Amino acid sequence: MAQVVLDKLVKRYGDAPPTVKEVSLTVNDGEFLVLVGPSGCGKSTTLRMIAGLEEITAGELRIGERRVNEVHPKDRDIAMVFQSYALYPHMTVRENMAFGLKMRGMPKSEIDVRVDEAAKMLDLEHLLDRKPKAMSGGQRQRVAMGRAIVRRAPVFLFDEPLSNLDAKLRVQMRAEIARLHQKLKMTVVYVTHDQTEAMTLADRIAVMHAGILQQLATPLELYEKPANRFVAGFIGSPSMNFCEAAAGKDGVLAFGVRLPLPERLGSFSGSCVAGVRPEHFVEEPAEGRVAVPVVVELVEPLGSETYLTCTCTDEKATRIIARVGPRCPVKDGDKFTLYVDPKRLYLFAPGDNGPAL
């Protein structure tokens, strides 16, 4: 197995501003690292640089102990699963899975053993003689994974592998990928824009935005201690509610109410951005919780919970979403009171991507 080290990796196309700006991170041996971020954030480009499909403009990439910047993709000890599966349409499943081994001059008997083993692992044994066009999306995805597995490469790269699947199949395949990682213990770099995938699969998550690594942390750490406003808004569903706020001696004026300043901020004063996650606006009062009067605009019952879109009583009538219990007795247009625990308040420096205070 191997660790992957990205040391100030830069990717620039022509004279345009860099797509990836000095990204540095280490994927530990056997770790499942997810690169997540919105479209165009540079996550796929970073993955493609690791794979050797994009030239590295500056910085260094090491796989194991070896610098691989100039190493051909085939010699990097990596296997990759593509979003579009990239199965060879004119070859059967067996031929698809065997192709990489054949290219490496492995004897046929050993190829057969490896392909059969991977097919068994992925429940593909009955499909080995089929061509990709005669298979469903989920089956194709499994073949794509099988093709990577037979290689027994120490590093696996996944480029949005579940994006083309329907919601139900995505959940199944997600579990399958997690199971495979547990079994094979390979080092994984997994790119996705889906934060649920990121949170459920990752040992650690690297959040990217505008070509810059915003935060590298465990899923829970990202959720609880976001480094900046972007990460806070990106992780969590529905995303965090933000409100322009003013902090002073007597607390923070935000969401139309005055909230006590978190202890760690001491005597901070000035303008900032306040953030509260939807699940932290609750319907029941309790000791220490502050009442936030709102007007309900829209009630969206989801069965297990209900989303309330409300407007606050501040000047700007800030719109927030609250995630409350399934039987919350409100309807559109109602005046209602939500409660928030001030410990759940996040403060960020002003601006679109202010750092956490």
Place this chain on the structure above:
Amino acid sequence: MSTSPELLASPAASETPVARPGKWKESLPGLARHGFLIVFTGLTLWPVMWVLKMAFEPGQDFAFSISPIPSTISFENFARLIGKTDNAGNWVFARQALNSFVIALSSSLLGILFAATAAYAFSRFKFPGRRAGLLAFLATQMFPGTMMMIPLYLLLNYLGLLDTRLGLVLVYSTTSVPFSVWMLKGYFDTIPKELEEAALIDGASQTRIFWQIVLPLSAPAIAVTFLFSFMSAWNEYILAAKFMDSELHYTLPVVVNSAIDAKSVRWGDFAAGAVFVSAPIVALFLALQRYIVGGLTAGGVKG
């Protein structure tokens, strides 16, 4: 709202097509369209049928009626065409047919080999002169082929390849390259890059990717390009007539045209030759029909 008696009629009655008023009116544009198409198909097929009639009717009998249906069927013209001998009395037809076949086949294969490799480079690699090269290929298609006759003649003369099969193969294969490159490049562009990237990671070299991934996936485009190259080489007359001197080296279009000389025109022989030359192309078209439709529409829809 009042209910008209027609609406109260049983559904079965209303479903009978002839019972519906206005049906004729509705189908009039359709009828007109079909009539127009039938007339035009007839006009298109008339000369073809006349050629068939001329080929199968003995002597000059075909001239007696305007009907394209032959009054008698005879293989006299074909026999004369096939049994043709040269001035020394040697039977040369088989050799001439073989010339046509070998030249068309080799020039198409060679042309496709050049074109496919070039098209792949144009489709996948970025290099200086890429755009200029493609435009230059396009520009060559804007001039009539006969314009190149004199330079080609001089070149072949210089290389000592006049009146040889190899000379004609080289001429046909190179002149087919620009069209084939454009045709194949268009198709290669539609093959997802991820397939090649996957192969690259699997350890395949660029050459292997081309031969084992790209070419097998391009079978429809290759088939269509091959057919067009084969057809143009097989049918080509002007260059073959100028570059081939000895009767033994003639290709079929030159042989067919020899039925017309300064003294007489043997229409029967000419028509029989035309039928004989067209038959393999028709057969090839039918054999590759599946690919032709796929190949010509390729690129319009991905997948």
